[in-house]
Amino acid sequence: xxxxxQLDSQVPVFEEAPVELRCNYSSSVSVYLFWYVQxxxxxxxxxxxxxxxxxxxxxxxxxxxxxNKSQTSFHLRKPSVHISDTAEYFCxxxxxxxxxxxxxxxxxxxxVTL
Amino acid sequence: xxxxxxxxxxxxxxxxxxxxxxxxSLDFQATTMFWYRQFPKQSLMLxxxxxxxxxxxxxxxxxxxxxxxxxxxxxxxxLTVTSAHPExxxxxxxxxxxxxxxxxxxxxxxxxxxxxx
Numbered sequence: 001x002x003x004x005x006q007l008d009s010q011v012p013v014f015e016e017a018p019v020e021l022r023c024n025y026s027s028s029v030s031v032y033l034f035w036y037v038q039x040x041x042x043x044x045x046x047x048x049x050x051x052x053x054x055x056x057x058x059x060x061x062x063x064x065x066x067x068n069k070s071q072t073s074f075h076l077r078k079p080s081v082h083i084s085d086t087a088e089y090f091c092x093x094x095x096x097x098x099x100x101x102x103x104x105x106x107x108x109x110x111x112v113t114l
Numbered sequence: 115x116x117x118x119x120x121x122x123x124x125x126x127x128x129x130x131x132x133x134x135x136x137x138x139s140l141d142f143q144a145t146t147m148f149w150y151r152q153f154p155k156q157s158l159m160l161x162x163x164x165x166x167x168x169x170x171x172x173x174x175x176x177x178x179x180x181x182x183x184x185x186x187x188x189x190x191x192x193l194t195v196t197s198a199h200p201e202x203x204x205x206x207x208x209x210x211x212x213x214x215x216x217x218x219x220x221x222x223x224x225x226x227x228x229x230x231x
Contacts, residue, residue: 036222043120043207044158044222090157101148102209102220104157 002027002093006105013112015083021076021108023065023091032094033074034102035065037087044090050074061085086112116142118210120223127198128231135193135226137208143188144210148220149181152205164191198230 005024013019025031032051036044048059055067065076074091088109092102117140127133137147146165150158162178164170164185172178180202182194191210195202205227209220 041205041225041227043118043224044209046219046221049219101160101163102158103160106157 002029002031002095002103004091004093004103004105006091006108008108009106010109010111013081013110015112015114016080018079019077019081019085019110021089021091021110023074023076023105025072025074025091025093027072027093027095029095033065033067034092034094035059035063035074035076036090036092037061038090038107039087047076047089081110081112083112083114085110116140116210116212116219116221118144118208118221118223120206120208120226122226123224124227124229126229126231129199130197132194132196133198133228135195135206135208135228137191137193137210137223139189139210139212139221142210142212144191144212145188146211147185147191148209148211149183149191149193150207150209152207152225154205158207161193195228198228200230203228203230 003026034049035047038044047063048057050057050067058064063078088107090107091105119138121136149161152158161176162170162172164183166185166188170183185191207225209222211220
């Protein structure tokens, strides 16, 4: 079975500062990797995904993530955050076909302040 | 992009009643739909996977007689919470995986907040 670990439950950061949200996964087989963002009382919005190919993945809203197979990590980064980036961020893995279930991490609350 | 809707967005019901939540893929055909449950400040937990025209596959610990899932068409899946109790209060989110054009991603609905009094 696969699992996802998001070590940081909360990450406070000042506006315009860089941020990294950490995600590590465990799986005995190849996985697809995803980052989703959730705003209060809303569903999940896909930020970016890694299926294959280049390990550096660029997503929406200026976010990017790098897949590191040796470290089994898929950390999310943004060089300069905005107040509007305040939200809950979930890392997820998927095994097998892209219609397979997603296994989510526990989430990281990004709190951006002035 | 692909759009998934849920209805209702929120519902309040009395204990003992049943509640139906709809999940629709608006611009693509979803062969597989997933139902998740999210408690406050927690992650999403998969409840069940449904394929069009087939019985849903429930995750361990999820009562299939309590959470009835129907996936009658390629654009609609429903979750019925039967004889709801206060402990069933939660945020329910569906996702859909398509047959073409959207096969590499699951698209999520906006969620339904259920409060059982």
